[in-house]
Amino acid sequence: MTPQRKHLVRDFNHFITCYICKGYLIKPATVTECLHTFCKSCIVQHFEDSNECPKCGIQVHETNPVEMLRLDNTLEEIIFKLVPGLREKELQQEIEFWRRNKSKEKVDEDGPICKRAKLDNEEDDKGDGDYHRSDPQIAICLDCLWNNGQMGENIVKGLMKKYICCSSRVTIGTIKKFLSLKLNLPTSYELDVLCNGEIMGKDHTMEFIYMTRWRIRRENAYPMVLEYRPRIDFG
Structure with missing residues (x-):
């Protein structure tokens, strides 16, 4: 060989x-x-x-x-x-x-950056943990796309506090975990997260979505809106 x-x-x-x-x-x-x-x-x-x-x-x-x-x-x-x-x-x-x-004031030259607001499910910093608080921050709104019991789904509801501020490096996968915690969903329950009607991949970061999906279609609209719903099985 x-x-x-x-x-x-x-x-x-x-x-x-x-x-x-x-x-x-x-x-x-x-x-x-x-x-x-x-x-x-x-x-x-x-x-x-x-x-x-x-x-x-x-x-x-x-x-x-x-x-x-x-x-x-x-x-x-x-x-x-x-x-x-x-x-x-x-x-x-x-x-x-x-x-x-x-x-x-933390301001990023090509995207809206806001001061960090602690997510409800996060613990206070202990020791030297940074928890990405030093990252540029971005404000997002998490809207429930289905809240009417369609297809027997009534477990997915709107959040009481739907506006959050997080690191621009946060991924859709992390947002899904956050939603699962706040909505008390079973570990096997799957959600879709969408931006402008398009399902986002789990590895997409908030910064990437803002630059490639939100900003180009909704100039100056802030905060960025992400919608979530139960995953639809087309099989």
Whole structure:
């Protein structure tokens, strides 16, 4: 058998580094007009002075090029798997940044960020636990899509407190767990969570959904609304 060739991380650097800062892509954001990808912070800062792609020079948008960015969470996960310790390093740097600037209002340049409100099912911090409180925060509204007993379902109801503020990195999977706890659902009970009528995947983050599903169709609408319902079995 022919021995398999081992690849080094540097063999993939062309695909996982930012054209602007030359470092590994952090929160990769792709320009929809030309499909070139940069660190989110790098390209947003670039668009403050120019509306052209820094790599190919194409005009991205006449007035607001940031609207043409789409986050690539899949690529981010690939990079974190390829580069040992990168995720932990970036998280620590982000925590340190917010600690240095904790007296300032947290505002993200390309999405609505709010001050952290503790979720009802969370315990107070113990020890050095951060519980993602140092992350940029986003406000969401959790609306019950079915509350009329259709198909015999009356276990899924509206929340008494449907407005929450959470980390922009929170996934749909975590939102489902939160809903299950608040609604006292059986562990085997499945929910669908939707945005603008589209079912969201369990690994989608709030930031990704806001940038790719909510903002492009509901400009300036805040907070972001997510709807939940019993899972529909089309089989």
